[in-house]
Amino acid sequence: MKFYKLAPEKRREMLQKQGIKLDQVDSQVLHDLDLLSENVIGQLRLPVGLAQNLLVNGQNYQVPMVTEEASVVAAANNGAGIVAKAGGFTASSQRDGIWGQIVMQVAEKFEVSHLHNMLPALIKKTNSHFASLVSHGGGVRKIELKQINDLLYVKVLVDPAEAMGANKVNSILEFMADELENFSGIKQKLFAILSNYPSQITTVRAAVPIDLIGGIETARKIALLSRIGQDDPMRAVTNNKGIMNGVDAVLLATGNDTRAVEAACGVFASKTGTYTSLSEWRLENEKLVGKLRIPLPIGTVGGSINSRKDVRQNYRILGEKIAAEQLANIIAAIGLANNLAALLAISTKGIQAGHMKLQARNIVTSLDATAAEKKVVFQKIINNKKYSQSAAQEFLREIREENNASRN
Numbered sequence: 001m002k003f004y005k006l007a008p009e010k011r012r013e014m015l016q017k018q019g020i021k022l023d024q025v026d027s028q029v030l031h032d033l034d035l036l037s038e039n040v041i042g043q044l045r046l047p048v049g050l051a052q053n054l055l056v057n058g059q060n061y062q063v064p065m066v067t068e069e070a071s072v073v074a075a076a077n078n079g080a081g082i083v084a085k086a087g088g089f090t091a092s093s094q095r096d097g098i099w100g101q102i103v104m105q106v107a108e109k110f111e112v113s114h115l116h117n118m119l120p121a122l123i124k125k126t127n128s129h130f131a132s133l134v135s136h137g138g139g140v141r142k143i144e145l146k147q148i149n150d151l152l153y154v155k156v157l158v159d160p161a162e163a164m165g166a167n168k169v170n171s172i173l174e175f176m177a178d179e180l181e182n183f184s185g186i187k188q189k190l191f192a193i194l195s196n197y198p199s200q201i202t203t204v205r206a207a208v209p210i211d212l213i214g215g216i217e218t219a220r221k222i223a224l225l226s227r228i229g230q231d232d233p234m235r236a237v238t239n240n241k242g243i244m245n246g247v248d249a250v251l252l253a254t255g256n257d258t259r260a261v262e263a264a265c266g267v268f269a270s271k272t273g274t275y276t277s278l279s280e281w282r283l284e285n286e287k288l289v290g291k292l293r294i295p296l297p298i299g300t301v302g303g304s305i306n307s308r309k310d311v312r313q314n315y316r317i318l319g320e321k322i323a324a325e326q327l328a329n330i331i332a333a334i335g336l337a338n339n340l341a342a343l344l345a346i347s348t349k350g351i352q353a354g355h356m357k358l359q360a361r362n363i364v365t366s367l368d369a370t371a372a373e374k375k376v377v378f379q380k381i382i383n384n385k386k387y388s389q390s391a392a393q394e395f396l397r398e399i400r401e402e403n404n405a406s407r408n
Helices: 008-017 027-034 070-085 119-129 131-135 166-180 216-231 233-253 258-268 309-318 324-347 352-365 371-384 389-407
Strands: 048-056 059-066 090-093 098-106 139-148 151-159 186-194 201-209 279-284 287-295
Touching (some): 008 027, 048 309, 059 309, 090 324, 119 131, 119 166, 151 166, 151 186, 216 233, 216 324, 233 258, 233 279, 233 324, 287 324, 352 371, 352 389, 371 389
Antiparallel strands (some): 048 059, 090 201, 201 287
């Protein structure tokens, strides 16, 4: 029997017969995961941390963040706390829909103008066929046509309502492509699939009095760093990575597609023809004013969201009836909070302090020691600024010698 057809326990047995040691996993968990993916043999667990006191459009949120990097959650809390003292974030989302693309090969004498007249009827027929989506507030919104030589490009804007909508959009496009193939002059369908081109853009802003970030010199330096990110792709990509640290953590926590958002953000950062920072900070009237615009094709229903208990727990923390637009605003605000915290760290104590603290955590986790011993070793690593495995082992040896001496 082929590997993918085996029960997950049988797959694990095959690996163990190859001499591979596998960690224990609960049988029910294993079977639940097997419904979500293919060739499942185990699980990879990640911590869920909380960004507290995120104030967006006057409402306070506790935001679950899934990441193994402690500094990402710490930065989100730091940035969110500063902005909350300044009145919070203001955010808005343009959620017109998701673009889909149908490309057809056409005959030599095909005239795209002849197809325009049938588009209203095609939209009506499609929405009637997908009435369930329409009943939830979604559906096909518009169609745009473009012909280049023997290729017809059909752009379709679909409102997915509260869902991410990838599968639904693809089904709609396939239906429409089948209808279009009946039109005179269309030879064949080449493809019909959604596009991850940026859509559903969210904008978030914050205005922070300079005394909340250490004064005018720090504010000027943050504004200068932001300007460098606007002009220099080498700095811009690192700035954007810091933003995506927070964005991806909330996307994972809420069961959304990190790959789709990452791809769209990459294109969005290059929309002027030069890769640039997604965020911008300026000094205005004794305030540091920041803005972030990012595409967030996300949802709060559908996909694996409803079927995953861990994700549903995170929605209970956020608010179970949260709308997709609200969630997009929250995600963008977390991104800007992380960005502010990173720029503030670079402008003052430097970014490396937080990273080395994370390094110390990782080293201590791997020690064969008690929780109490690990806590002391961690502090010794930080105090002595020695971030190697050998240093940790030496600190552990010293602690045990001291404990033995005190008992004798």
